[in-house]
Amino acid sequence: MRAAVVLFSGGLDSSTCLAIAREDGFAPHALAVRYGQRHEHELRAAERVAAALSAPLKIVSLDLRAIGGSALTADIDVPKDAPIGSGIPVTYVPARNTVLLALALGYAETLQAQDLYIGVNAIDYSGYPDCRPAFIEAFENLANVATAAAVEGGARYRIRAPLLTSSKAQIIQRGVRLGVPYGLTHSCYDPDAAGRACGRCDSCRLRAQGFRDAGVSDPTVYFPR
Amino acid sequence: MRAAVVLFSGGLDSSTCLAIAREDGFAPHALAVRYGQRHEHELRAAERVAAALSAPLKIVSLDLRAIGGSALTADIDVPKDAPIGSGIPVTYVPARNTVLLALALGYAETLQAQDLYIGVNAIDYSGYPDCRPAFIEAFENLANVATAAAVEGGARYRIRAPLLTSSKAQIIQRGVRLGVPYGLTHSCYDPDAAGRACGRCDSCRLRAQGFRDAGVSDPTVYFPR
Secondary structure, eight states: OOEEEEEOOSSHHHHHHHHHHHHTTOEEEEEEEEOOOSOSHHHHHHHHHHHHTTOOEEEEEBOGGGTOOSTTTSSOOOOOSOOTTSSOOTTOOTTHHHHHHHHHHHHHHHHTOOEEEOOOOSSSOTTOGGGSHHHHHHHHHHHHHHOHHHHTTOOOOEEEOTTTTOOHHHHHHHHHHHTOOGGGOOOOSSOOTTOOBOSOSHHHHHHHHHHHHHTOOOOOOBOOO | OOEEEEEOOSSHHHHHHHHHHHHTTOEEEEEEEEOSOSOSHHHHHHHHHHHHTTOOEEEEEBOGGGTOOSTTTSSOOOOOSOOTTSSOOTTOOTTHHHHHHHHHHHHHHHHTOOEEEOOOOSSSOTTOGGGSHHHHHHHHHHHHHHOHHHHTTOOOOEEEOTTTTOOHHHHHHHHHHHTOOGGGOOOOSSOOTTOOBOSOSHHHHHHHHHHHHHTOOOOOOBOOO
């Protein structure tokens, strides 16, 4: 089986991506980035889900707090109960998916993998510019001129974004068929100390609505309001 | 003055780039990455040179050792006295310039800068694929679809590689005119504990030849052979 690198956060989308990579016939290698998140719950979820899906997990540390500019990495409050879809939210991390795919590309080159999975989604995407098809295509073009494997070795990279045009409900329905353990995943931007979800940030609300729309029981543990 | 981000290692090329960015009329912001180098001498040089050129310096930590695959980040010997230009060397770091430019892009977005300088060089480039014009162009295309500033704010990023077609001697001659303090810069891949250069790795030899060809006295401190 050929290796593929799956960008992995332990969230709903990237966990579904990991299962899809395996369904596509690859041996998925999960890559998570400790990028100065306010909380480590996301990484604990990544460890739980990768173990449950029997995929190796690599965690790379990158201190994006030094760059700042986002509620997820700097000292800005995560918005609650705000309208979704009205412009780019403060939880946007500058150039995040560019950085993550760059790291995935480096990891792929060392694994001799040519397939990179990223769980971006252009429908329920919360307004991030680096979750759009034009971005994915531009990164694929870059990858194929950026590495020794491509330039000297004839490798042909593919950036696979299998959730790009799915609704959250469709993602969940597909993941349920593939046995994704959603109860182990973590999506909340602002959990409590025990890692329980707030239920009010953009990420929580998109996720909860997805379970409702999919007709799937929501396994998320929320903290009391 | 508009801000520009300059990828900065404290080496000969990026120090020259910083001076060129200022000559071009920008307020240069240096960005260095602690990426699991074997030694910290490069970062000390970055601090010395940035201070001498009165530019703010930001250092971002990124543990590329977790990815491995290079003599500069993994436990592989740096080659000495090897022929230069015979294929991609083991000092190649997988996707390094992709990762560095991604970080520079994120930093640029927080600074509201649109100009990114990188001191890559396609002539004396030691065989790295991500030092070629095709790579620079592909990254510029990516940047202009990747960020909120570009997609919503109308920013137009430019990746500036002013040394791309210069020989090492031409770089040095230009830098001397701009007052670059080459005696403070560090280029060696394998210095001794005091930070003195080995004189035998690819980087040392290209640098020493550059000073000879430029007719400029080499200020590098080498350790005894």
